Amino acid sequence: MSRTVTAPRRAPVRVHPLRAEALRGFAPWAGLAVLVATAGLLAAGADRWQGGWAETRAELHAVLLVVLPLAAAAGCRQGGRERRRRTEELWGTATRGPLARFLASALPVAAWTTAGYATAAAGALLATWPYARGDGPGPELLPADAVAVAAAAVAGQVVGRLVPRRPAAPLLAACGYAALGLASRADAGAGRALNPALPVPEDLVPVVWQPVAATVWVAGLAAAAVLAYAARRRYTALLPLAAATAAGALLVQGGAGLWHTDPVGERQVCDTSTTPQICVNARYGDLLPQVRNALSGVTGRLEGVRNLPVRFEDRPGAPRPGEAELPLLTPMGRSFVRGGLTDPEQYAWEAVAALQGRGDCGGPSDPRVSRADDAVANLLAPGPAQEHFDALDARGDEAARAGLRERRAARARLASMPADERRAWLTRYFATAGDCDPDGVPAL
Template sequence: MTLLTEPEAPVRAPHPLRAEAVRGFAPWAGAVVLLTLGVPLWAKADRWQGGWAETADQLHTALLITLPLAAAAGCWQGGRERRRGTEELWGTTVRPPLTRLLVAALPVVLWVTAGYLVTAALALLATWPYAQGDRPHPAVLPGDTVATAAGALAGHVVGRVVATRLAAPLLAMAGYVGLGIVAAGGSPAGRALSPATGALDGALPVWWQPWAMAVWTGGLALAAALAYAARRRVTALLPLAAALSAGALLAQAGDGLWHTDPLGRRQVCDTSTTPAVCVNARYAGMLPQVGEALSGITDKLHGVRNLPVRWADHGSAPRAGEAQLPGITPLGWSAVRGRLTDPRQYAWQAVTALQGYDCPETTLTARVLRADDAVEHYLAPSPVQKAIDEDDARGDAARRAGLRERRAARARLAGMDERQRRDWLSAYFGARAGCDPKEVPAL
């Protein structure tokens, strides 16, 4: 008796694109992008972690590295067949040239783009627990992501055209230098056309800027690929026309592509004290700890006249009747991850802001300086004042005499009764507000 067996089903070969995507150079290119961006970002996390605007700024500035790196990765992949000596063999396949180019280029495009997006996602997740009142700023991500992908695709075409192993590093260096020059000192039109426009400083793009940038960069890269490998090269005119239209729109807008975040113009205030304490609305969550850091000052100033109405943080010079709140930004100095790094130093800076810091230097007579020192020592002494005094105590006779005078003035202010001290401080702040050294009361 003969047994009949069914024929085995043919094993389906994996798609070439899948094979290219999971093996070889492409995954390594994505890992290099992830590490090249992630490690420097993590090393300076205290400068952006806790501020959504700062995080977006860092990710956008990172495009100065991402874009040249993506272009170099695509360029290296584009020269692969030449390095292997398989160009002629690869050309005998039945697939059209454009398909062969895309099968080789798309894995690198996808992996470097994934590396950038994973870095961006991790940075946003790292900021989320420490955010203090702002909101995420993902507006520039679409344009930056497409620019990264476009750089890899355009670099692949360069790698096929330029027959040298140095094409990839030279392309990376040229891209980095070119983007840096445009970002640092280019014309408004040049900056508008550059995917890496430099530091945003809290600015937001107009709603259509990321999409126009995506069409500009993506259209140029696609036009280059079609012009090189398409059977009908005239098809490259369509993405080229779209890119030029988007580029013209960007160049015409220039610096008008960016506007100040409305939230950055708002203040959040605690009016229960005098002066009131106001912080920028982007960091509203820090108001309680800022108020606590300044509470020792406001308690001692209760009932004192001639004070500014508030400490405020407009990101510029204080307005009439205001004193400059010590800076929360740039992050990494006074504040790290949503916390004040040194509340005592912060309080001392707040006192100096009350003392007419914008008065001419000619008003800083010895009498004024002694009064300033006594007020600072009473309200919020500098954390380094003790070290300064000890250094003066070891100095020459003039420095020792100056130290004795300062200590005597401090003692006289501290020894006044509450009403007398309140009147003296009222006269002092009135004279300092008017930058009149003759009106500063003696100690």
């Protein structure tokens, strides 16, 4: 008689609720939404930041104005899920406590939204790396920004539990965006320092403790809200609330001391082989060969000419005595995009205008000075800029056409001078650079 052998039953595999929430449901879609929104905002303004580490850092921080309300709305939608599904009573019979149930639902959304932002940030840093021309990446703000995204998602879930209505999520996003925008205004007072999406200028870097205080501020508020809502002993919310209050007080009292000028931006990288010398900001030190090539026509034609500035400089503020200011490279997106000069001829033309130094005279200039300035600009940096103004005058009235004829005659006289005579004339001309008195300008 045969005997039937029964195989032992396998114990059922239990999937942890946190894992189930993280791999299925709404949380991955929330992360994807944050990734797409962040990447879209960054791509739309890529000309402004792709090519400068400081600009990339500032742009990644600036997109929090949209990302934080979006993360909060995602958490809010997740928080109202049980009411929409009518499963609140079923959840109430679970063996786990309310805090564990809350975290099982909230943490996956917080993790996925943070991952979406972090992935977009990593992509932006990789996109900047091939074009960066000077200073190194500055990740000081990224950890605090990532924590702010997670805190917004968790706090949004608390709101969703308290107000489990479908319009709550979009309304929370709209109110959050408006609140962050208003708190970013210059007239918002000392409370601006508490804004996790406060715009940061490219030339500033935070002091060492500022990101730590900002992290404690946003994380402490979110933790206090969670404990006050879901903890069995709600008074435990006082501990993170006290930490957030202390961090917030440090941020408010810090004021302008929370940031200091980037020391790299105060240094210059110079090429001393030309006259004038050419110096660019150390943040874009690797751009010096491009700038030198763009100005090669100017410096070559000025060889042997005296009374010139010692150097072109590229630093914040007015140029020092004996210096001329280079055309501005920043803000990015105009003359400087993705590590390169967009229009070297226009750049050289603007540099010559800085050499002439008559921008502060104001009012209509003497016709003799205007002709001399135009002839020098045409000699040193001919290009589309002057052609544009010539075309406008050629289509103008009789006075404009007559002025154009006089300017062209002056250009021809300067260009036809023997080299020694032209150098002597330019030496006398540059002795009047920055002088608004027309009497000293040599005639043409």
